[in-house]
Amino acid sequence: MALIVQKFGGTSVGTVERIQQVAEKVKKFRENGDDIVVVVSAMSGETNRLVELAKQASDDQPVPRELDVMLSTGEQVTIALLTMALIRRGVPAVSYTGNQVRILTDSAHNKARILQIDDQKLRADLKAGRVVVVAGFQGVDEHGNITTLGRGGSDTTGVALAAALKADECQIYTDVDGVYTTDPRVVPQAQRLEKITFEEMLEMASLGSKVLQIRSVEFAGKYNVPLRVLHSFKEGPGTLITIDEEESMEQPIISGIAFNRDEAKLTIRGVPDIPGVAFKILGPVSAANIEVDMIVQNVAHDNTTDFTFTVHRNDYQAAQQVLENTARELGAREVIGDIKIAKVSIVGVGMRSHAGVASRMFEALAKENINIQMISTSEIKVSVVIEEKYLELAVRALHTAFELDAPARQGD
Amino acid sequence: MALIVQKFGGTSVGTVERIQQVAEKVKKFRENGDDIVVVVSAMSGETNRLVELAKQASDDQPVPRELDVMLSTGEQVTIALLTMALIRRGVPAVSYTGNQVRILTDSAHNKARILQIDDQKLRADLKAGRVVVVAGFQGVDEHGNITTLGRGGSDTTGVALAAALKADECQIYTDVDGVYTTDPRVVPQAQRLEKITFEEMLEMASLGSKVLQIRSVEFAGKYNVPLRVLHSFKEGPGTLITIDEEESMEQPIISGIAFNRDEAKLTIRGVPDIPGVAFKILGPVSAANIEVDMIVQNVAHDNTTDFTFTVHRNDYQAAQQVLENTARELGAREVIGDIKIAKVSIVGVGMRSHAGVASRMFEALAKENINIQMISTSEIKVSVVIEEKYLELAVRALHTAFELDAPARQGD
Numbered sequence: 001m002a003l004i005v006q007k008f009g010g011t012s013v014g015t016v017e018r019i020q021q022v023a024e025k026v027k028k029f030r031e032n033g034d035d036i037v038v039v040v041s042a043m044s045g046e047t048n049r050l051v052e053l054a055k056q057a058s059d060d061q062p063v064p065r066e067l068d069v070m071l072s073t074g075e076q077v078t079i080a081l082l083t084m085a086l087i088r089r090g091v092p093a094v095s096y097t098g099n100q101v102r103i104l105t106d107s108a109h110n111k112a113r114i115l116q117i118d119d120q121k122l123r124a125d126l127k128a129g130r131v132v133v134v135a136g137f138q139g140v141d142e143h144g145n146i147t148t149l150g151r152g153g154s155d156t157t158g159v160a161l162a163a164a165l166k167a168d169e170c171q172i173y174t175d176v177d178g179v180y181t182t183d184p185r186v187v188p189q190a191q192r193l194e195k196i197t198f199e200e201m202l203e204m205a206s207l208g209s210k211v212l213q214i215r216s217v218e219f220a221g222k223y224n225v226p227l228r229v230l231h232s233f234k235e236g237p238g239t240l241i242t243i244d245e246e247e248s249m250e251q252p253i254i255s256g257i258a259f260n261r262d263e264a265k266l267t268i269r270g271v272p273d274i275p276g277v278a279f280k281i282l283g284p285v286s287a288a289n290i291e292v293d294m295i296v297q298n299v300a301h302d303n304t305t306d307f308t309f310t311v312h313r314n315d316y317q318a319a320q321q322v323l324e325n326t327a328r329e330l331g332a333r334e335v336i337g338d339i340k341i342a343k344v345s346i347v348g349v350g351m352r353s354h355a356g357v358a359s360r361m362f363e364a365l366a367k368e369n370i371n372i373q374m375i376s377t378s379e380i381k382v383s384v385v386i387e388e389k390y391l392e393l394a395v396r397a398l399h400t401a402f403e404l405d406a407p408a409r410q411g412d
Numbered sequence: 413m414a415l416i417v418q419k420f421g422g423t424s425v426g427t428v429e430r431i432q433q434v435a436e437k438v439k440k441f442r443e444n445g446d447d448i449v450v451v452v453s454a455m456s457g458e459t460n461r462l463v464e465l466a467k468q469a470s471d472d473q474p475v476p477r478e479l480d481v482m483l484s485t486g487e488q489v490t491i492a493l494l495t496m497a498l499i500r501r502g503v504p505a506v507s508y509t510g511n512q513v514r515i516l517t518d519s520a521h522n523k524a525r526i527l528q529i530d531d532q533k534l535r536a537d538l539k540a541g542r543v544v545v546v547a548g549f550q551g552v553d554e555h556g557n558i559t560t561l562g563r564g565g566s567d568t569t570g571v572a573l574a575a576a577l578k579a580d581e582c583q584i585y586t587d588v589d590g591v592y593t594t595d596p597r598v599v600p601q602a603q604r605l606e607k608i609t610f611e612e613m614l615e616m617a618s619l620g621s622k623v624l625q626i627r628s629v630e631f632a633g634k635y636n637v638p639l640r641v642l643h644s645f646k647e648g649p650g651t652l653i654t655i656d657e658e659e660s661m662e663q664p665i666i667s668g669i670a671f672n673r674d675e676a677k678l679t680i681r682g683v684p685d686i687p688g689v690a691f692k693i694l695g696p697v698s699a700a701n702i703e704v705d706m707i708v709q710n711v712a713h714d715n716t717t718d719f720t721f722t723v724h725r726n727d728y729q730a731a732q733q734v735l736e737n738t739a740r741e742l743g744a745r746e747v748i749g750d751i752k753i754a755k756v757s758i759v760g761v762g763m764r765s766h767a768g769v770a771s772r773m774f775e776a777l778a779k780e781n782i783n784i785q786m787i788s789t790s791e792i793k794v795s796v797v798i799e800e801k802y803l804e805l806a807v808r809a810l811h812t813a814f815e816l817d818a819p820a821r822q823g824d
Contacts, residue, residue: 016468016469019469020469050489053428053489054492054493054496056428057428057494057496057497057500058496058497058499058500059500061500062496063496063499065506065507066491066492066493066495066499067492067496069488069491069492069495070489070492070493072488073485073488073489076481076482076484076488077462077482077485080466080478080479080481080482081465081466081469081478081482082469083475083481084466084469084474084475084478084479085469087470087475087478088469088470088473094477095477095481097481097558100557100558145512146509146512
């Protein structure tokens with residue numbers, strides 16, 4: 001008998017009919033003898049409806065405390081509906097808001113962080129044979145103010161509850177049946193991964209794979225809560241995200257290939273090669289609230305250097321303007337940029353123990369005549385920036401080169 | 413400087429635009445130097461929407477505890493919107509749910525009763541110059557479960573808060589500009605009353621005048637909270653409902669004329685005139701959950717008697733069936749009934765000290781050739797049942813007979 005925390009997002013509970021399906025699923029787990037805590041989001045569309053009302057009432061500047069009072073009602077409706085649907089099926093169940101649990105957070109309205117979870121009531125209910133249905137995304141601060149956790153907050157609630165209850169697994173139900181070696185729309189031979197480590201999942205997520213929120217993966221890794229990604233309405237084992245257990249030697253060198261087209265590249269050329277120049281360039285960018293992703297600075301020649309970084313495409317024009325000013329101040333030669341780029345990354349804890357992973361990647365790209373514009377690496381990831389039009393070609397070539405294609409791998 | 417509790421119902425906060433108007437009104441009171449606590453209902457339509465969802469999720473049998481979790485979100489949205497609208501206008505404000513205040517109730521979900529109100533937070537906020545916006549209709553029981561007070565619950569919340577805070581006045585904003593001597597749609601000369609006593613208001617409400625919920629009037633009377641009925645969006649002093657202060661001798665004998673067409677009449681004829689027969693007749697009616705209003709039994713002749721009572725028209729057929737059974741058991745002669753009846757009542761604390769009020773009423777009806785079918789009286793009320801088609805005629809005749817008509821009264 002296991003203790004499982006199951007989290008269902010807004011789409012999975014988007015209609016009463018879907019809530020009934022979720023209740024059926026929960027009932028089956030109960031009948032297997034598992035103890036179940038369910039975390040739910042607001043019905044899809046509800047949060048946007050509430051935000052719209054709030055904007056109307058407040059000239060587009062909703063007071064953060066009051067916005068949380070409103071937004072928290074979304075999940076509150078869902079927990080009641082799911083609990084009703086369970087009880088209707090003869091499954092004893094009880095709902096709790098974040099405040100009722102009590103999920104204590106700091107007072108940072110709209111983006112609060114969980115400080116502590118009181119598991120007393122939940123344990124008593126589980127012991128009494130009840131399914132516990134908890135509102136995701138919300139909590140309460142020490143003064144009794146309602147708080148919300150910000151985007152993806154329901155995943156965080158699920159993981160935090162699993163950690164507090166020392167659950168055997170935290171299951172995140174989504175609209176995909178697991179984590180894939182890469183996007184199946186780009187590479188039809190992409191395969192569902194049985195397992196992936198927290199670190200790999202973090203890299204995949206930060207590189208554009210949208211299955212899970214980064215924050216919940218970090219949280220799960222920190223408290224070593226086994227996470228499982230599953231499809232809400234299809235059967236299947238999904239993908240287990242867990243710690244690296246030094247698997248068999250058959251472990252693939254890389255687990256997946258991530259990519260995104262959301263970035264743009266900016267270069268400031270002919271910058272005087274003096275100490276502090278990197279800060280002089282990036283300080284104003286950061287001050288303008290623009291996040292920078294990859295940064296490359298090459299060795300200088302003729303006492304000047306070129307400095308390149310990537311930003312989100314939406315920030316491209318703002319960043320360019322900031323950079324033009326900086327260029328004038330520093331007496332740099334020019335600012336050039338390009339939005340038609342893509343970032344492709346290979347991710348895998350296996351590369352730690354395998355030399356030459358990067359060169360194998362570069363070789364595969366070279367074979368396809370794809371020019372590499374920027375390179376950045378971490379312990380379990382190599383990312384390159386290439387011309388956008390080569391994206392699909394690059395991902396497919398890498399998927400094959402690293403033996404991730406479904407039939408090839410099976411025959412390995 | 414006064415402390416005023418203001419309650420706005422669902423129609424008054426039915427759209428964001430109306431919420432803005434409410435905020436303007438509250439702001440004006442603040443600028444007069446008053447301390448304000450506002451109680452709001454759910455936006456009109458919202459409660460019905462939630463009930464509909466709950467029914468869908470639970471085969472028309474929503475679990476009471478979970479229904480309260482859902483329904484309480486309606487007011488929670490409104491308090492946040494109104495607070496935002498106030499802050500946008502530069503009026504410091506803060507919202508509280510029933511749980512946050514803390515409005516402690518018993519655990520009777522869907523129809524809870526308020527046990528205690530913690531006024532600590534509210535007083536601190538008022539002292540700090542903030543308008544306090546409280547969710548009506550809801551509370552929390554001693555175990556932390558969310559409860560709702562049932563129909564008209566927001567009025568009750570308003571009165572209870574006014575009592576707890578010893579407010580100078582509890583203002584109930586509605587879609588009428590006060591309490592009238594009778595329905596102006598029937599008698600164009602009907603006049604707004606400046607004042608009315610709690611007892612009179614209770615009789616008016618129980619007799620079909622829908623301005624206030626009976627429960628909140630009882631509550632206000634019990635704690636002697638001056639209640640004022642006002643129009644949400646029109647200026648005007650409204651009607652003050654307060655204790656009987658033994659006014660000047662000019663006090664009118666009766667304050668108003670109430671009526672309703674919701675009742676039907678049933679008579680069981682030729683019942684043996686023996687002890688316990690009333691119980692034998694009404695026991696089964698009550699057991700069928702049918703409420704009985706007026707009851708009349710005349711003196712017996714030939715050892716049998718006739719027994720007549722009124723029920724709500726919706727219950728007429730059910731009551732008739734119950735009565736047919738009873739008639740067979742008791743060996744009564746027959747059961748007859750009539751749904752085309754109306755009840756007309758005169759109400760006024762003045763009649764306590766004036767003899768002959770009833771006969772003046774009967775005289776006025778006789779002059780119009782209106783036959784009286786049933787009579788029932790209380791200390792401050794006389795009700796008669798007449799044929800429905802004479803209703804308007806009777807009300808107008810009584811309005812004139814008791815000198816309530818606007819021009820006549822002014823000339824008095």
